[in-house]
């Protein structure tokens with residue numbers, strides 16, 4: 001059953017807004033693996049770090065949009081869904097009640113449809129408790145803990161993904177551009193910087209992993225989550241990965257972001273040199289400059305929306321299994337608007353996207369140049385991926401260190417590098433490979 005409410009305006013056909021009823025109930029404590037115990041289906045939605053987060057099963061509502069208005073249309077739709085929904089949520093925590101997972105295209109010109117998906121069942125966990133949210137459209141459907149648990153048990157038990165042995169061999173093939181073309185685009189990027197058009201440009205490339213057997217998505221996600229414990233492991237409708245970069249997290253009126261820029265391949269580190277990362281990142285002028293540009297772009301946009309902001313003067317070194325990054329955690333108190341509300345995680349994802357860390361500086365000009373130089377559609381790579389609840393809480397990471405599943409046996413991986421005047425094409429190519437390593441390892445390719 002749908003109401004007469006419709007989402008958005010403009011060239012898009014209005015998507016009917018479903019009338020949802022949802023019930024959230026606290027659940028008993030989970031095992032030490034937390035949510036990972038529930039990451040067994042290849043088709044589930046996921047946002048998790050250190051066993052906490054949200055996993056979604058099934059799809060009760062969905063919205064798609066493209067173009068420059070993709071965020072605004074998604075927001076209108078979500079506001080409509082929220083207004084029409086009957087939500088029973090005694091917990092009222094970030095992530096409880098009705099939530100939607102979202103994945104957004106990097107560019108307004110992408111053919112990738114940005115999407116919001118409301119799961120039928122969500123299992124969630126934070127530092128204090130676990131919960132289940134059950135959502136139905138049928139006005140006659142029973143909304144109870146028993147019905148929710150029965151459906152969850154059925155989804156988890158009945159599912160055994162078929163990953164039969166195939167005939168081919170696993171291989172990695174050239175994506176939309178070759179390695180030589182990538183290095184050429186880096187050269188052109190450096191020239192654009194030297195001519196003063198931009199100060200920084202992020203240039204990306206892709207590679208397609210073709211597997212002999214269907215991708216064991218749940219297994220890949222569990223591996224990423226265990227190995228990349230400092231990252232947020234995500235899975236939204238075929239977009240999967242583990243990102244170290246938090247575009248924005250909103251809890252009540254607090255917004256937080258983890259800004260990364262400045263990378264060092266750990267495979268390049270000389271053995272026994274414990275000060276290597278500090279010297280090559282914290283004490284390196286090029287890396288610090290690149291990092292500062294990323295911080296400035298965030299704080300400039302956050303400033304007008306905040307009543308207070310804490311941006312550390314010195315970045316720290318984030319150590320991941322594949323690379324080291326220069327990282328800064330920025331925290332702000334959001335300014336209340338005249339109606340008392342604060343911007344939602346989805347509002348802020350739109351404001352901050354694309355950051356200098358994945359696009360360049362100044363953003364608009366860098367975006368124009370990268371579309372021209374990259375020669376590929378980034379799809380959802382480097383776009384916001386995460387979830388939002390009906391109170392505006394949510395988490396959107398930047399969809400990095402991942403890929404898009406294009407068929408049961410193929411996945412397109414993406415990686416990019418920040419280019420500044422001192423960048424060297426061969427080093428940037430090597431860095432892009434280092435950034436694809438987590439997915440290649442998880443896929444065993």
Ligand SMILES: C=C(O[C@@H]1C=C(C(=O)O)C=C[C@H]1O)C(=O)O
Pocket residue numbers: 202204245260261262263325357358400401414415416417418419435
């Ligand atoms: C663009 C990517 O990563 C971004 C670029 C970085 C850099 O150039 O140093 C570091 C972290 C990310 O902000 C990617 O992983 O594809």
